[in-house]
Amino acid sequence: MNSNAAVQLLPREAHTGRVTQARVAVSEWTKLHSLRSTRWSLLAAVLLTIGLPVLFAAVTSSHWGSMSADERAGRHPLDIALAGVNVSQLAIAVLGVLVITGEYATGMIRASFTAVPKRLPVLWAKTAVFAAVTFLITLPPVLAAFFASQAILARHDILQISFTHPGVTRSVVGGAVYLMLVGIFALAIGAILRNTAGGIATFAGIFFVIPPLMNILPTSWNNAITPYLPSEAGRQIFSLTHDSHSLAPWPGGLLFVGYCALALAIAAVLLVRRDT
Amino acid sequence: MEQLPSTRVIEARDLSKDYGDKRAVDGLSFTVRPGIVTGFLGPNGSGKSTTMRLILGLDAPTAGDVSVNGKSYRDLAAPLHEVGALLEARSVHTGRSAYNHLLALAQTHGIPRRRVDELIDLVGLHDVARKRAGKFSLGMGQRLGIASALLGDPSTVMLDEPVNGLDPEGIHWMRNLLRGLAAEGRTVFVSSHLMSEMALTADHLIVIGRGRKIADTSTDEFLSRASGSVVRVRSPQSGRLEALLAGPEVTVTRLEADLLEVRGLEASRIGEVASQGSLTLHELTPQLVSLEEAFMNLTRDDVEFKAAEVDRTEAAA
Numbered sequence: 001m002n003s004n005a006a007v008q009l010l011p012r013e014a015h016t017g018r019v020t021q022a023r024v025a026v027s028e029w030t031k032l033h034s035l036r037s038t039r040w041s042l043l044a045a046v047l048l049t050i051g052l053p054v055l056f057a058a059v060t061s062s063h064w065g066s067m068s069a070d071e072r073a074g075r076h077p078l079d080i081a082l083a084g085v086n087v088s089q090l091a092i093a094v095l096g097v098l099v100i101t102g103e104y105a106t107g108m109i110r111a112s113f114t115a116v117p118k119r120l121p122v123l124w125a126k127t128a129v130f131a132a133v134t135f136l137i138t139l140p141p142v143l144a145a146f147f148a149s150q151a152i153l154a155r156h157d158i159l160q161i162s163f164t165h166p167g168v169t170r171s172v173v174g175g176a177v178y179l180m181l182v183g184i185f186a187l188a189i190g191a192i193l194r195n196t197a198g199g200i201a202t203f204a205g206i207f208f209v210i211p212p213l214m215n216i217l218p219t220s221w222n223n224a225i226t227p228y229l230p231s232e233a234g235r236q237i238f239s240l241t242h243d244s245h246s247l248a249p250w251p252g253g254l255l256f257v258g259y260c261a262l263a264l265a266i267a268a269v270l271l272v273r274r275d276t
Numbered sequence: 277m278e279q280l281p282s283t284r285v286i287e288a289r290d291l292s293k294d295y296g297d298k299r300a301v302d303g304l305s306f307t308v309r310p311g312i313v314t315g316f317l318g319p320n321g322s323g324k325s326t327t328m329r330l331i332l333g334l335d336a337p338t339a340g341d342v343s344v345n346g347k348s349y350r351d352l353a354a355p356l357h358e359v360g361a362l363l364e365a366r367s368v369h370t371g372r373s374a375y376n377h378l379l380a381l382a383q384t385h386g387i388p389r390r391r392v393d394e395l396i397d398l399v400g401l402h403d404v405a406r407k408r409a410g411k412f413s414l415g416m417g418q419r420l421g422i423a424s425a426l427l428g429d430p431s432t433v434m435l436d437e438p439v440n441g442l443d444p445e446g447i448h449w450m451r452n453l454l455r456g457l458a459a460e461g462r463t464v465f466v467s468s469h470l471m472s473e474m475a476l477t478a479d480h481l482i483v484i485g486r487g488r489k490i491a492d493t494s495t496d497e498f499l500s501r502a503s504g505s506v507v508r509v510r511s512p513q514s515g516r517l518e519a520l521l522a523g524p525e526v527t528v529t530r531l532e533a534d535l536l537e538v539r540g541l542e543a544s545r546i547g548e549v550a551s552q553g554s555l556t557l558h559e560l561t562p563q564l565v566s567l568e569e570a571f572m573n574l575t576r577d578d579v580e581f582k583a584a585e586v587d588r589t590e591a592a593a
Contacts, residue, residue, distance in 0.1 A: 009453075009460070010398065010426050010429065010453075010456075010457060010460075011394055011398075011429075012429055013391050013394075014356060015386065015428070015429070016353045016357075016359040016385060016386040016387055016388075017352075017354060017385070017386055018353035018385070019353065019354060019355070019384050020384060020386075023383055023384050023385065023386050024384050026383045027380045027381070027383035028380075030376060031369075031372070031376075031380045034372050034373065036368070036371060037371065037372045059400060066367035068552045076424035102369060102371070103369065106366070106369045106370050106371075107365050107366045107367045107368065108367060108368060108369040108372075109367075109378075110334055110363055110365065111367040111377075111381060111424060112363055113332075113333075113334055113367065113444075114332050114334070114355065114356075114363075114367070115355065115356055115381050115385070116355075116384055117332070117333045117350040117352065117355055118350060125421075129560040132496050133419050157406065158532065184338055216446070221442040252568045270550045271471075273336075275334065275335040275336060276334040276335065
């Protein structure tokens with residue numbers, strides 16, 4: 001170790017220029033990959049995305065002979081292939097919240113905003129880097145889950161579906177797109193609330209508590225409101241079939257994008273205005 | 277390109293900050309100049325950290341403004357090259373290594389990795405650079421904070437209580453570093469609640485209490501003002517000297533047969549009086565009041581005085 005008492009003056013350093021959005025993005029990439037929470041959350045998301053469909057496919061295949069006609073009719077190969085997305089979204093959402101609330105909890109945000117005092121480049125870079133990483137990390141397991149579950153179900157012709165069948169490619173790739181948008185939405189909630197527990201609870205409330213509560217409402221209200229909830233609108237991105245009470249993939253997906261944009265806009269306004 | 281020294285300043289104008297109904301900073305105006313160490317002295321809770329957060333644009337002032345090198349901090353295109361800051365509150369993600377922490381900050385400005393290694397060596401964190409910062413001792417955390425502050429080779433260095441948690445060796449290192457940075461022509465602004473520490477490091481002092489400025493003066497002048505009011509005089513003709521020194525503002529206490537303690541006169545004045553009366557002096561010593569004590573007297577008097585002034589103003593309104 002360098003001697004503590006040694007007086008060593010600060011070596012000069014060329015002033016390499018200004019803060020740019022691209023440089024902040026590189027910095028955010030370093031921040032993201034240098035934390036254990038990132039690696040664990042993404043590993044969990046990958047394992048769930050592949051593991052659950054493989055498990056469901058195996059169980060379905062082995063019990064097929066003893067299933068009733070109704071039960072068999074209720075099985076759809078794409079539901080099996082994308083079953084993991086519904087669960088891994090929680091890992092992605094937790095990480096999305098943590099990406100920003102972790103900085104508030106530890107005080108890192110002060111260092112970040114001292115280096116980038118305009119602040120918004122930090123929000124944009126965090127969002128872009130996390131979204132890109134989430135999409136690129138979850139796309140392979142989503143594809144793998146589709147082909148693996150199809151392979152496991154190979155002896156049941158009725159459960160076979162081609163990747164080129166209308167809507168299938170969109171649904172499968174849509175699984176990764178959905179997870180990416182969930183990550184963005186969660187990050188924005190984290191930026192608004194600046195608190196890890198509050199951010200995760202709010203996400204869980206919007207995605208897992210409010211939708212079932214809708215069933216308490218009169219059916220006509222339920223049918224009028226539910227399709228427009230973020231979780232329901234977003235789900236259409238990776239759903240092959242759509243009934244009369246759900247939005248089509250594109251309107252649903254765009255509505256979810258709108259929710260993400262709204263949450264990010266609120267986060268941006270608050271980020272610039274609030275004391276740190 | 278080197279900037280002109282005159283632009284390397286921190287300048288606060290009527291800076292105020294309220295948190296709810298509590299006024300943390302109250303109409304502060306001051307200028308921090310390059311080439312010297314400026315101490316920012318005040319008791320805990322007097323508004324030093326808040327002022328520094330306002331300088332860095334982390335908090336927005338309720339009134340007034342503060343600029344660094346002539347610009348609001350938020351408008352600096354490359355802030356790490358202009359201001360290096362160490363805040364009192366930890367500003368490091370506990371799960372990230374010291375190396376990655378510094379790297380992430382460096383990358384916002386396109387500062388190369390070589391510089392990160394250089395700073396890690398400079399502050400003596402080489403052996404623990406890859407360990408998570410959450411495992412660091414207070415002193416190691418402080419060294420990491422110093423490394424972050426110096427990363428961009430800034431023209432202004434602003435450190436909030438930098439010797440907190442440092443061992444004696446570290447404190448010595450810090451003093452030399454601060455003096456060296458100032459000698460290189462940088463603006464060095466250092467806060468402390470310890471006057472003894474500031475007396476050793478700072479050339480100039482800005483003293484605040486309850487968010488208000490109490491003094492803005494050279495350290496030497498501040499010390500002499502705080503300690504120069506009591507003088508011990510030893511003279512074989514102490515009786516005649518006592519008579520000559522008598523005056524409305526002067527109190528003379530006899531400690532021994534030939535020893536007087538004089539309040540209200542400078543040592544130089546006492547010497548002159550003795551000389552004019554052809555009296556022999558064996559000792560003439562200004563008494564150093566404990567620095568902390570002097571500081572407490574000064575802040576208490578001033579704050580009470582100003583509070584009384586405000587009450588009168590409010591009563592008149």
